[in-house]
Amino acid sequence: MPKWFSPAAILCGLMFVVSPVLIARAPDEAAMGMVYKIYYYHMPSAWMFLLAPLVCGVSSAFFLARGRPEDDRRAWAAAELTVLFGALTLITGPLWARRAWGTWWVWDARLTSSLVGWMIGWAYLILRRYGGPGSDKLAAGVALFGAANVPFIYISVNYWRTIHPPTTVVPRLPVDMGVPLWFCVFAFLLLFMLLMTMRLRLEVARARLDALYVAHDE
Amino acid sequence: MVRSMLLMRTFARVAVLVLCCAAAAPAAAHGQPPQPQDEFVPVGNSPAPEQIPAAPLLIGAYVIVLAGLFTYVFSLSRRLGAVQRDVERLEGDLRRKGRA
Numbered sequence: 384m385p386k387w388f389s390p391a392a393i394l395c396g397l398m399f400v401v402s403p404v405l406i407a408r409a410p411d412e413a414a415m416g417m418v419y420k421i422y423y424y425h426m427p428s429a430w431m432f433l434l435a436p437l438v439c440g441v442s443s444a445f446f447l448a449r450g451r452p453e454d455d456r457r458a459w460a461a462a463e464l465t466v467l468f469g470a471l472t473l474i475t476g477p478l479w480a481r482r483a484w485g486t487w488w489v490w491d492a493r494l495t496s497s498l499v500g501w502m503i504g505w506a507y508l509i510l511r512r513y514g515g516p517g518s519d520k521l522a523a524g525v526a527l528f529g530a531a532n533v534p535f536i537y538i539s540v541n542y543w544r545t546i547h548p549p550t551t552v553v554p555r556l557p558v559d560m561g562v563p564l565w566f567c568v569f570a571f572l573l574l575f576m577l578l579m580t581m582r583l584r585l586e587v588a589r590a591r592l593d594a595l596y597v598a599h600d601e
Numbered sequence: 602m603v604r605s606m607l608l609m610r611t612f613a614r615v616a617v618l619v620l621c622c623a624a625a626a627p628a629a630a631h632g633q634p635p636q637p638q639d640e641f642v643p644v645g646n647s648p649a650p651e652q653i654p655a656a657p658l659l660i661g662a663y664v665i666v667l668a669g670l671f672t673y674v675f676s677l678s679r680r681l682g683a684v685q686r687d688v689e690r691l692e693g694d695l696r697r698k699g700r701a
Contacts, residue, residue: 418655467669470669478658478661482653482655574670581678581681585677585681592691595691598695599694
């Protein structure tokens with residue numbers, strides 16, 4: 384692991400310990416009440432869910448253009464994080480919606496495009512697992528669609544009719560609500576970097592193992 | 602001419618009458634006693650958001666996020682450990698082969 388990994392992991396752990404204290408001290412929202420506080424973990428998860436397919440798509444584009452295995456490994460790691468953070472977003476969102484909207488799910492542009500993005504992440508992983516030889520390039524093509532879906536997810540709340548809050552709520556947050564939110568965003572971003580590093584290390588170790596098996600058989 | 606004037610006057614009277622009735626209707630309705638309730642609906646079956654408790658949803662969300670992240674980190678470190686053990690074993694085998 385790189386030198387910065389252990390201090391960053393300790394800092395990230397501390398941030399996740401402190402975050403519930405900050406969230407508990409933040410005020411309730413006037414219309415939604417206490418359940419609004421799901422936002423402090425839902426939104427950072429959702430941002431990582433947008434970041435991961437972008438990393439996956441850009442790395443896949445580089446892999447298709449240059450054919451370097453490092454790009455492919457980064458794309459694979461990011462695809463797994465797409466599925467992880469997508470699951471967290473798609474679980475915490477309905478828990479919030481149940482109380483705030485009175486329903487678990489609505490088929491509006493934001494929720495549907497998020498579900499599609501999550502399914503594209505799964506499609507990438509399934510292709511890599513069961514696709515056989517040549518699936519790396521096929522999966523890279525799928526990853527490009529996943530990245531193209533990201534701007535659509537982001538702007539969907541501003542352009543189509545939906546009951547989901549628009550993107551403008553974040554810059555308009557008062558300080559006592561904004562500080563815990565940005566604290567959680569940085570904690571999730573740090574966690575994302577740590578998980579990417581660990582996942583990349585796994586891929587490097589697997590590549591080394593494959594090379595050793597070949598050398599062992601010869 | 603006279604006939605059309607008469608028609609307009611009649612129309613104006615009818616319009617005034619209709620407007621007066623329309624204006625008086627809500628007040629009349631307000632004054633009426635409420636209709637008797639023909640069925641009782643238990644509060645637990647109401648889909649209104651204010652009937653849904655927030656705490657279990659809030660706590661559930663945080664528990665799911667932390668448990669999900671912990672499970673993923675645990676699974677990743679297990680996979681990494683298993684692959685690294687295999688790498689070390691094969692490297693040892695190859696070293697022994699090289700010596701032989």
